[in-house]
Amino acid sequence: MTTSAESFTARADAFAAILDGAEGRWDAPTPCDDWTVRDVVVHAIETEREFLERQDLSPGPSPDQSDPPAAWRKHASAVAEVLSADGVAEREYDGYFGRTTIAATMADFYGWDLVVHGSDIARATGQQWSVSEKEAAALHATADGWGDALYSEGVCAEAVPVPDDASASDRLLARLGRDPGWAPAA
Template sequence: MTSTSVSPQDHYRDLAATFTARVEAVPDGRWDAPSPCAGWSAREVVAHVIDTQREMAERIGVTLPEGPSVENDPVTAWRTLRDGMQAALDDPDVAGHEFDGYFGRTDFASTIDTFYCFDLVVHGWDLARATGTDETIPDADVVWVENVVQGLGDNIRMEGICGPAVEVPDSADRQTKLLAYLGRTV
């Protein structure tokens, strides 16, 4: 469950648990399946999530533990990064570390809570779509991502974030409309 009353630490913990379940559900032989992210396989989606979280931690001088390569063991690679990130978030000094971000002064926990938790939800769906597993995003997470997207405004279309919106029928469900807005063909 996600809501604005949940701490960044607990929000990450909850969304990382969902992402972990998606990673663990990937069937044998599906890691190299193409994902909705152009040019990326399911394995590369997980590598992106790991790499971007690691890079964010390094930006403030935090080194997260190294696991096996995503190429060799994507499940353990993700679990290792997740556990390291959670430990960093649970450390008040790291969580409260302030820096100048793209949108102004912020702190580590707030940045993870917004941008990197967003990635856990959206790339979790990408992974599920690529591997033929359950694509359902919990309703509370759909609402939360909608709020993040609204807060980002036109920045959501910056290079490397989301592609152009895809048209869907007015009758599409809320999850489908959100994913289409984020450039995913559903």
Template structure:
């Protein structure tokens, strides 16, 4: 099990942690290269905003137009976060079903695994790129471990993480987990 938190509560907690990191990014570091090849800090946040907005669209819902990541990254994130949180807080919208990559599922299940996972991983990317504290709390490492196991080899395909990196035998847990996600701690 990933966590005993509801999907709405898990998203709320992880989104709050990402918000702290986003709000701490100095204006001159949004164009810094990130651990994601070819992406800046701003590109990573744009990816989070865009993919969450697109996922909401899969079930026929939408995130209202709001600030753009290009001009106000923190406001764009808060706008998307709040819209997604309202959807996840409502059991009727959170439970909307669709045919996903792994079969029939619902919006809450997808956010619980993939998009909450993304908040942790890309939160680390943003912190690392901006020179902020990039520590991942133990319970979030637990979440990453669980989702890595659940996604299996599909995690290592093009467009997701790609092949895992090698780590020394004595590498600590964050280093091993990040290496599985093609990131160097």
């Protein structure tokens, strides 16, 4: 059985692999309006740091973000260290969606964000991206738990239509307000 902390780490590692494939295209536009690949990486690092700091957990100094893959790896390592400290992963608090734990939030909200933004970066940099039917179902289930808050400002845009026979990956992206056919301008 995979723990929430392990789930976050797996998603962080997958995000790192996508950054490795970006091959320096940090200023490429992404499906996120007005955000470059670099902006997406900075967003992922800063939002996770802010969450941990709100929980009185220090992920250490902010990494130098001039090299996005290195910054991400340093950050992800710091998060893993925080989560591995005695009692931190299981620590409960009242979150936006109800009572939860630190590790569950890292896996189910911030890790979920990494999957979605991994798609944004992959598509912005010409990489293939997809999720399995099983992972898509898990991501949909997590989003189901957020109800209408999924479409709050700064979370996801309204869903876009896709054909009934769309892939699991395309259905997921469409639900999250992303056009599955988006590609950078030629």
